[in-house]
Amino acid sequence: MSGLLRSRDPSIVDELWSDGFRLVGSEVGEMATSREQLVALFGKLFTRTVRYAFDFPIVEVDVDGNVAWLFAEGALLADDGEKSERLPYRLTAVFTFADERWRWRLFSGAEPAPSLEAP
Template sequence: MDEQAIYAKLDRASALMFAKDMAIVDELWSNGFRLVGSEVGEIAETRDELEGLVAYVFTAPFRLRWIWDSKPVTIENDIAWVFAQGRVEFVYDRHVHPAAYRLAAIFRRAGTDWTWRLYSGSEPMPQRAWPSQTT
């Protein structure tokens, strides 16, 4: 049952982002929450920063949605965490641009609900060839 509640949180966040609904701020925010996105500058530690970041993302000419291939949930007492892998889709009027995406999220039980504590998203890069060390 707790696992399903966490899945519902992931699904709701994705639906609100796709709808460009500012209710996403209320969905994610709790005192102490932190969002760390995949791009430079995508960090929000206060409600105002989260609201500003979301408003900025919503000005883009696309909608975002996440499709998860795996999203295992681990729960210990009142803490749960997810490491989800899949893709983010940038949905434009005439095409969809998919990109690999990873999410590490932490939740804390608050009564009968779960609150977001950390959202850390990333778009993994292709494996790079490491430069050789010169002496």
């Protein structure tokens, strides 16, 4: 999925979408519960000058029957051609196994805020 995101490949919608899928991104307004909303969301992201990708050195997956839960922690890579940034990012996802493949059911992304605790 990260490669499709980086290359602005519209087939990312096909990778993510299945009936009942929900995407909740880290920015206000980044939500999609229909294929049309997902197409619109990625269309909007792909018009930005910045290209995005993920780097998740921590990936944990638990499977119970035909359901899998994923937690990933690492960085959202943002590159506008002049500068590159690594922004802290967490992904929680749920998958179900049907028709011989794992299908995305939930993508919930978060950019962790700095700690409010005193140093």
